[in-house]
Amino acid sequence: MTIAKKIETIIQRSSWIRKMFEEGTRLKALHGAENVFDFSLGNPNVPAPECFEKLLNETACTCSGEHGYMPNTGYPHVRQAVARYVSEEQGADVGEGDIIMTCGASGALNVALKTLLDPGDEVLTPIPCFVEYGFYADNHGGVLRTVPTHPDFTLDLEAIEKALTAKTKVVLINSPNNPTGQIYSLESLQALGELLQRKSAELNRTLYLVSDEPYRKIVFDGHPVPSIFACYNNSIIGTSYSKDISIPGERIGFAAVNPAADYHDAVMGGMTLANRILGFVNAPALMQKIIACLQGTSVDVALYQRKRDLLCQGLAEAGYDFTTPPGTFYLFPRTPIPDDVKFVQALQEELILVVPGSGFNGPGHFRIAFCVDDDTIVKALPGFKRVMAQFR
Numbered sequence: 001m002t003i004a005k006k007i008e009t010i011i012q013r014s015s016w017i018r019k020m021f022e023e024g025t026r027l028k029a030l031h032g033a034e035n036v037f038d039f040s041l042g043n044p045n046v047p048a049p050e051c052f053e054k055l056l057n058e059t060a061c062t063c064s065g066e067h068g069y070m071p072n073t074g075y076p077h078v079r080q081a082v083a084r085y086v087s088e089e090q091g092a093d094v095g096e097g098d099i100i101m102t103c104g105a106s107g108a109l110n111v112a113l114k115t116l117l118d119p120g121d122e123v124l125t126p127i128p129c130f131v132e133y134g135f136y137a138d139n140h141g142g143v144l145r146t147v148p149t150h151p152d153f154t155l156d157l158e159a160i161e162k163a164l165t166a167k168t169k170v171v172l173i174n175s176p177n178n179p180t181g182q183i184y185s186l187e188s189l190q191a192l193g194e195l196l197q198r199k200s201a202e203l204n205r206t207l208y209l210v211s212d213e214p215y216r217k218i219v220f221d222g223h224p225v226p227s228i229f230a231c232y233n234n235s236i237i238g239t240s241y242s243k244d245i246s247i248p249g250e251r252i253g254f255a256a257v258n259p260a261a262d263y264h265d266a267v268m269g270g271m272t273l274a275n276r277i278l279g280f281v282n283a284p285a286l287m288q289k290i291i292a293c294l295q296g297t298s299v300d301v302a303l304y305q306r307k308r309d310l311l312c313q314g315l316a317e318a319g320y321d322f323t324t325p326p327g328t329f330y331l332f333p334r335t336p337i338p339d340d341v342k343f344v345q346a347l348q349e350e351l352i353l354v355v356p357g358s359g360f361n362g363p364g365h366f367r368i369a370f371c372v373d374d375d376t377i378v379k380a381l382p383g384f385k386r387v388m389a390q391f392r
């Protein structure tokens with residue numbers, strides 16, 4: 001074999017989302033795309049706000065000649081604009097020197113983990129979780145460890161305390177969460193902050209809290225998303241505009257380091273270097289200029305809320321058991337049988353594509369990405385109902 005064994009193994013094991021994508025392509029070729037109900041991918045379907053398209057055109061017309069390298073952290077005026085917004089959102093005095101523009105939230109997380117992890121260091125994350133976290137930890141010599149959440153997917157602090165070891169370096173959380181849509185409460189984040197403070201002292205080692213927040217603005221019924229900077233000093237936010245402005249292909253996001261972090265300058269220095277040597281060099285120039293003018297903007301979240309309500313109402317009537325997600329565009333219902341793969345295969349018979357919970361370390365569940373047309377939801381509901389009837 002010519003490629004690395006590790007990569008070969010990962011390709012062979014291929015993620016569930018990938019498998020569903022391939023199955024979707026096959027079914028669409030066979031039955032016609034309009035007859036397949038594809039809820040497998042978290043690709044936003046609500047259009048980017050009009051102001052984004054307008055700024056894209058204006059900026060493209062006015063930035064001729066401005067295509068050079070820049071500081072690895074990004075354009076100063078962009079970081080200033082982001083810092084102003086984050087200061088308000090986090091209730092902290094965040095400045096340009098705390099912000100690094102990145103290639104999406106994935107770029108931000110990889111830059112942070114590259115900076116923090118020594119070989120064998122552990123990254124602890126509550127499950128179910130985003131499927132890429134294991135790869136991100138491994139990219140930088142770390143090991144992903146998982147810890148269960150409560151049945152409604154809220155943080156289980158006792159379990160987290162038990163799971164922290166002398167090798168833990170990072171606790172990685174994601175709220176609003178993919179795949180569950182759950183949002184962690186202020187009380188639980190404050191308790192997590194206190195726990196990490198106490199454990200850092202006990203273990204004589206700085207534990208970092210990394211918060212992956214690309215769904216922060218996709219919340220329903222005005223549900224608050226608490227600030228982590230106020231809960232723990234040694235914290236870093238990784239986020240993006242992928243979901244809240246519907247531009248995941250443009251690869252633009254940022255990392256923000258808590259200005260009160262103990263080794264703030266070393267962490268910022270490491271992350272700046274990591275952005276360069278991971279090969280990103282800097283975040284895309286054109287997108288930086290655009291998002292500087294779009295702080296606080298988001299897609300029309302009411303459209304996602306309508307989809308959530310349509311889906312939740314229909315599935316509840318069909319007998320599905322789930323925690324109603326206060327945010328994101330994901331629903332993570334329990335399967336009526338323990339074997340989530342078998343249940344997902346039964347849904348495929350109805351041409352409904354969803355992802356087994358096992359793919360997110362959440363067996364006994366499945367994920368529905370409801371970033372699809374309302375019509376797809378309405379037309380899929382009878383199929384969801386028939387499959388539930390088979391297993392009850």
Ligand SMILES: Cc1ncc(COP(=O)(O)O)c(C=O)c1O
Nearest residue numbers: 104105106130174178240242248
């Ligand atoms: C929880 C979570 N984190 C990070 C990412 C990556 O986001 P980005 O496209 O901004 O890199 C995603 C994308 O789906 C996600 O769901």
